Amino acid sequence: MQLLKNVTLSKTNILFIINPISGGRDKTNIPGLIDQHLDKARFNANFRFTEYAGHASELAAEAGQKNFDVIVAVGGDGTINEVGTEVLKQDKILGILPFGSGNGLSRYLQIPMDTVKAIKVINGLRTMRIDTATFNGRPFFNMSGMGFDAHISDLFASDKKRGLSGYVKTGLKELLNYKPELYQIEVDGKSISRAAFVVSIANSSQYGNNTYISPEASVTDGLLDVCVIKSFPLLRLPKLAIQMLRGKTHHSKVVEIIRGRQIRILRDKAAAIHIDGEPYQMGKEIEIAVVPLSLNIITPAYEA
Numbered sequence: 001m002q003l004l005k006n007v008t009l010s011k012t013n014i015l016f017i018i019n020p021i022s023g024g025r026d027k028t029n030i031p032g033l034i035d036q037h038l039d040k041a042r043f044n045a046n047f048r049f050t051e052y053a054g055h056a057s058e059l060a061a062e063a064g065q066k067n068f069d070v071i072v073a074v075g076g077d078g079t080i081n082e083v084g085t086e087v088l089k090q091d092k093i094l095g096i097l098p099f100g101s102g103n104g105l106s107r108y109l110q111i112p113m114d115t116v117k118a119i120k121v122i123n124g125l126r127t128m129r130i131d132t133a134t135f136n137g138r139p140f141f142n143m144s145g146m147g148f149d150a151h152i153s154d155l156f157a158s159d160k161k162r163g164l165s166g167y168v169k170t171g172l173k174e175l176l177n178y179k180p181e182l183y184q185i186e187v188d189g190k191s192i193s194r195a196a197f198v199v200s201i202a203n204s205s206q207y208g209n210n211t212y213i214s215p216e217a218s219v220t221d222g223l224l225d226v227c228v229i230k231s232f233p234l235l236r237l238p239k240l241a242i243q244m245l246r247g248k249t250h251h252s253k254v255v256e257i258i259r260g261r262q263i264r265i266l267r268d269k270a271a272a273i274h275i276d277g278e279p280y281q282m283g284k285e286i287e288i289a290v291v292p293l294s295l296n297i298i299t300p301a302y303e304a
């Protein structure tokens with residue numbers, strides 16, 4: 001009886017880590033909105049705004065030590081990466097309120113883009129375990145890669161204005177000058193060599209904004225999709241863009257998708273890579289591995 005009383009009375013401590021710059025949207029009213037719609041019978045809520053890149057990781061690490069059971073990333077895939085990395089270490093529960101430019105993982109998981117609806121998903125506290133992966137030891141959750149998209153992330157990082165239009169403008173300008181690179185790709189011991197425009201490692205199916213690179217990818221299959229966008233004439237770009245938006249890249253002649261657990265990539269030179277859309281400089285050798293069903297995450301009523 002005592003036990004039952006404790007269970008019914010104990011509330012879940014939840015921390016919302018809010019990235020004020022993600023997606024280029026003002027978030028000053030977010031704590032108020034959460035306060036209005038969060039189930040107070042179920043949760044004790046706290047809020048922290050990040051002040052610099054990397055701060056979300058620090059706040060999530062502290063939260064784990066202070067008995068927060070659920071830590072919510074309020075931002076895009078980069079914020080999810082910072083918070084998720086700590087949630088993973090502490091085996092806590094990750095929540096998401098999508099506020100990024102692309103929101104790849106949120107869209108894949110069908111978390112509503114509408115904030116009030118997304119808060120209601122958190123109220124449901126329905127969790128599932130999803131795969132994560134490591135890229136030269138760093139965790140990622142949605143997508144990582146190298147080539148043109150990493151180059152754009154690298155350029156975009158120094159751009160103060162975030163949001164979709166920024167990506168598109170920078171992307172189009174660079175597209176004309178970018179040269180495909182040579183990659184040696186080994187997936188579960190099988191090796192291929194490709195001249196590629198992009199090599200993406202997909203956990204979920206999309207980059208964000210419902211732009212699909214590997215439409216049949218699953219975050220619960222214990223596998224990663226290595227997606228090679230091969231060298232192609234620029235004239236073919238509109239067709240590829242349409243295939244990406246319609247979720248048909250697995251039928252494209254210029255996209256090759258190889259599924260596996262353990263991936264090793266050797267490239268000609270050290271260059272930018274991206275991990276969940278955030279750029280880093282790394283060397284020629286890349287090791288990527290899936291970590292099956294490692295992250296506990298709040299989702300809507302949804303089965304992958």
Ligand SMILES: Nc1ncnc2c1ncn2[C@@H]1O[C@H](COP(=O)(O)OP(=O)(O)OP(=O)(O)O)[C@@H](O)[C@H]1O
Binds near residue numbers: 023056
């Ligand atoms: N207060 C802050 N000032 C500057 N940068 C921050 C701050 N808080 C977090 N960041 C950094 O902001 C970057 C972008 O965050 P995030 O990826 O969530 O947004 P986005 O790029 O707009 O969305 P998406 O990844 O969905 O396209 C992350 O690299 C994060 O480390």
